[in-house]
Amino acid sequence: MSKRKFFDGLLNGITYLFSSLGIVILALIFVFIFSTGGSTLSFDLLSEDYYSTNYVVRYSSPYEGGNYVYSPSDNEYFSSKWGIALEDTTSIEGTDAISISYIDRESPLIDGLVNVSNSNYHHLEIGTYISTLLVNTEDGRVLSSSVRNGAEKMCETLNQAQTITNMNLSRGGGGIKGSLISTLYLILFTLILLLPLGIAAAIYLSICAKDNKITRALKTLIDMSSGVPSIIFGLVGLLIFVPMLNGIIGSDGHSLIAGALTMTIMLLPTVISTTKETIDVIPKKIINGSLALGASQTQTTFKIILPNAIPGILTSTLLAIGRIIGESAALIFVMGTQIQDNIILNQGSTTLATHIYNLMGLENPNTSLAAAIAIIILIAVLVLNILVKLVGLYFKKKGLK
Amino acid sequence: MDSIFSVKNVNLYYGDKHVLKDVNLEIYKKQVTAFIGPSGCGKSTLLRCLDRMNDLIDDCKVEGEILYKGKDVKNYDAMDLRSSVGMVFQTPNPFPMSIFDNVAYGPRCHGIKNKKVLKEIVEEALKKAALYDEVKDNLKESGLALSGGQQQRLCIARCIAMKPEVILMDEPTSALDPIATLKIEELINDLKKEYTIVIVTHNMQQATRVSDYTAFFMLGEIVEYNKTGELFKSPKNKKTEDYITGRFG
Ligand SMILES: Nc1ncnc2c1ncn2[C@@H]1O[C@H](COP(=O)(O)OP(=O)(O)OP(=O)(O)O)[C@@H](O)[C@H]1O
Numbered sequence: 001m002s003k004r005k006f007f008d009g010l011l012n013g014i015t016y017l018f019s020s021l022g023i024v025i026l027a028l029i030f031v032f033i034f035s036t037g038g039s040t041l042s043f044d045l046l047s048e049d050y051y052s053t054n055y056v057v058r059y060s061s062p063y064e065g066g067n068y069v070y071s072p073s074d075n076e077y078f079s080s081k082w083g084i085a086l087e088d089t090t091s092i093e094g095t096d097a098i099s100i101s102y103i104d105r106e107s108p109l110i111d112g113l114v115n116v117s118n119s120n121y122h123h124l125e126i127g128t129y130i131s132t133l134l135v136n137t138e139d140g141r142v143l144s145s146s147v148r149n150g151a152e153k154m155c156e157t158l159n160q161a162q163t164i165t166n167m168n169l170s171r172g173g174g175g176i177k178g179s180l181i182s183t184l185y186l187i188l189f190t191l192i193l194l195l196p197l198g199i200a201a202a203i204y205l206s207i208c209a210k211d212n213k214i215t216r217a218l219k220t221l222i223d224m225s226s227g228v229p230s231i232i233f234g235l236v237g238l239l240i241f242v243p244m245l246n247g248i249i250g251s252d253g254h255s256l257i258a259g260a261l262t263m264t265i266m267l268l269p270t271v272i273s274t275t276k277e278t279i280d281v282i283p284k285k286i287i288n289g290s291l292a293l294g295a296s297q298t299q300t301t302f303k304i305i306l307p308n309a310i311p312g313i314l315t316s317t318l319l320a321i322g323r324i325i326g327e328s329a330a331l332i333f334v335m336g337t338q339i340q341d342n343i344i345l346n347q348g349s350t351t352l353a354t355h356i357y358n359l360m361g362l363e364n365p366n367t368s369l370a371a372a373i374a375i376i377i378l379i380a381v382l383v384l385n386i387l388v389k390l391v392g393l394y395f396k397k398k399g400l401k
Numbered sequence: 402m403d404s405i406f407s408v409k410n411v412n413l414y415y416g417d418k419h420v421l422k423d424v425n426l427e428i429y430k431k432q433v434t435a436f437i438g439p440s441g442c443g444k445s446t447l448l449r450c451l452d453r454m455n456d457l458i459d460d461c462k463v464e465g466e467i468l469y470k471g472k473d474v475k476n477y478d479a480m481d482l483r484s485s486v487g488m489v490f491q492t493p494n495p496f497p498m499s500i501f502d503n504v505a506y507g508p509r510c511h512g513i514k515n516k517k518v519l520k521e522i523v524e525e526a527l528k529k530a531a532l533y534d535e536v537k538d539n540l541k542e543s544g545l546a547l548s549g550g551q552q553q554r555l556c557i558a559r560c561i562a563m564k565p566e567v568i569l570m571d572e573p574t575s576a577l578d579p580i581a582t583l584k585i586e587e588l589i590n591d592l593k594k595e596y597t598i599v600i601v602t603h604n605m606q607q608a609t610r611v612s613d614y615t616a617f618f619m620l621g622e623i624v625e626y627n628k629t630g631e632l633f634k635s636p637k638n639k640k641t642e643d644y645i646t647g648r649f650g
Pocket residue numbers: 415418420438439440441442443444445446447458
């Protein structure tokens with residue numbers, strides 16, 4: 001008796017240990033992601049372009065120089081003549097960059113620079129990057145400096161300048177607006193293809209198809225193919241859809257439409273089997289009741305079967321959205337990894353997930369942005385899962401037999 | 402007496418299984434015909450032949466002739482045939498929608514959209530099915546919220562809304578309690594003024610109470626077919642006598 005108790009206790013202990021271990025590891029992952037990406041996460045992130053905007057500006061009226069005061073920190077270099085401080089940093093794309101870390105309120109550069117392309121005055125803001133600088137000195141020499149020479153050299157060049165002939169600035173960037181829109185488009189176009197195909201196939205299989213060997217083989221095939229790794233669908237997409245679409249929609253290799261097609265075939269088995277399951281539990285007697293009243297098969301399908309299959313269709317839609325958001329391998333093949341700000345349907349782009357892939361493949365991986373996107377994906381998937389539960393509860397309450 | 406259905410030399414197979422064997426039967430207009438017999442003898446199968454619900458069963462093969470108003474059922478459009486020959490099932494099967502929509506379902510499927518017309522049809526059908534007084538204030542409620550007996554009367558109303566000539570009932574009271582059963586039986590007695598009714602039942606008393614003609618089935622054959630009174634009073638066949646006196650079955 002006591003021996004049995006001992007083993008029971010031991011087994012329980014082991015169960016608790018492993019399950020708590022699992023929970024701790026999960027918690028650590030969340031803590032890591034949130035601590036790395038949390039500070040980067042902001043509304044601006046969602047609404048900003050990924051690539052910065054470039055400006056070419058000049059300062060043509062000869063400038064005598066002021067005597068501005070600022071105490072620069074370690075890696076800052078201050079030009080007391082122009083009243084701005086420069087700093088070596090890395091850009092969002094992960095490359096070396098020089099950014100403006102301080103501008104004196106009286107500095108002539110704040111509103112004195114003229115945009116070369118449209119001759120408007122350019123308002124200079126802190127955080128702007130300077131990539132190249134071309135100046136004239138008082139004694140007529142031409143000096144130049146670029147990112148490669150570092151902030152210190154750039155600052156020296158600036159100090160000797162009387163006029164600025166040409167300064168390349170860039171601003172903004174680092175946002176995920178493009179990838180967000182691309183993800184939404186991908187979801188939209190996938191669902192437009194996926195739902196009619198999936199629902200029609202489910203109706204065919206559970207209602208119309210004769211119960212014979214071919215039908216059964218088809219059903220088994222569909223059940224099995226929901227377990228096929230996504231990269232295989234990606235390969236199929238790359239080898240079949242991409243060349244096919246090049247001819248049809250005039251894309252050149254990767255495209256969002258190819259992504260939608262690939263996601264459609266990848267998710268079709270899941271949608272078919274989830275929908276089929278809900279159709280199969282609709283009592284036969286109700287379907288026969290409709291037919292016995294002289295309703296046609298089509299009327300029965302639209303008035304009886306489809307309304308009763310809505311829970312399954314909704315659930316599979318939500319699950320499909322979740323998988324589209326999380327998919328990466330297949331999409332890298334068919335949509336590429338080039339981040340875009342303007343989403344064009346017959347061109348490649350990144351979704352949130354492949355955006356992360358891109359960021360981590362950079363020379364200097366942008367971990368904090370990657371983690372911020374990871375948080376967005378996690379929240380989206382969480383919300384979808386809660387919705388699935390709510391849908392289940394709602395229809396259970398409504399008590400469709 | 403006018404017959405509305407003439408079943409002539411019907412043989413029916415489910416795959417290799419020979420289920421109906423040389424069945425011959427006349428079903429008379431505005432009469433109640435009962436099918437009785439032991440389980441598995443093919444009563445439901447013959448009933449389903451009359452409105453071609455057997456079409457829905459894979460590898461079901463029917464041989465012989467079934468004339469409905471002089472024309473073989475095969476030559477009817479199945480949907481037209483089923484609008485004219487309604488069916489009530491063993492377990493009540495209201496659709497998961499409101500009481501009104503349940504009754505309006507058939508007419509709507511046949512293209513009636515006018516709200517006023519639909520309302521009249523629904524009310525009339527519910528009245529004929531003796532359900533109107535019980536549900537008139539909550540026609541918008543789900544048909545599933547009714548009791549079993551009410552659900553079965555709803556299904557009868559749904560059938561009546563199609564203005565059929567024949568109503569087929571397959572053990573319509575087997576899932577109901579005695580009081581609900583009685584109500585349905587009273588209803589059948591009312592309905593036979595207007596409709597031809599064919600009812601499958603396992604209940605001998607029910608057959609004597611509601612039917613004018615009775616067919617006794619065994620192993621896919623009609624053993625005896627006669628006026629109900631005569632069949633039960635003086636069965637001509639030994640098997641019939643054994644069955645109705647409860648000696649087997
Ligand atoms: N869909 C079907 N496929 C194959 N065989 C069937 C099918 N339906 C009925 N059968 C068989 O046909 C025979 C007659 O069945 P049927 O349902 O007509 O009997 P029944 O007289 O109505 O019996 P019960 O009184 O139990 O309802 C049975 O042997 C049954 O197994």
